[in-house]
Amino acid sequence: MALCLRNDGVLFEDATLQIGIKMEFNGHQGRMAVYFGNKCPAPLMSFGTQLSPCAALAIQASPVAATLNPRSQQQLLLNIECLDAFGEGPQLAVRAARTWRERTRLRANAHAVCARRRAHAACASVRAQTHEV
Secondary structure, rough: HHHHHOOOOEEEOOOOOOEEEEEEEEEEEEEEEEEEEEEOOOEEEEEEEEOOOOEEEEEEEEOOOOOOOOEEEEEEEEEEEOOOOOOOOOEEEEEEEEEOEEEEEEEEEEEEEOOOOOOOEEEEEEEEEEEOO
């Protein structure tokens, strides 16, 4: 709920991974930086993200490296343009393997509601769910 009131914060955190977010919006356009921090002494292998499509949003995403080194951070940059009103926003799926046997997936729903007001306001709220694979 805090991310509805602020433009940055921690989206998810466990003993292995921390995911933070920073965002800024101006009218119907915005930028979002999603930060992934590896808290382990070992690299996270097969690291990747996938964003589900949303016809009402034009989203350009930067690539992320397939390995997240120990105690380091990388970012995913998203340029977002709201083309039309929408209900369910896109989902960001994050996958990583700590060892060849273990995989973790995180699925986050990002809802951005774009409204035309006097000064063009934009709000984003994010909720996360995790499940082991």
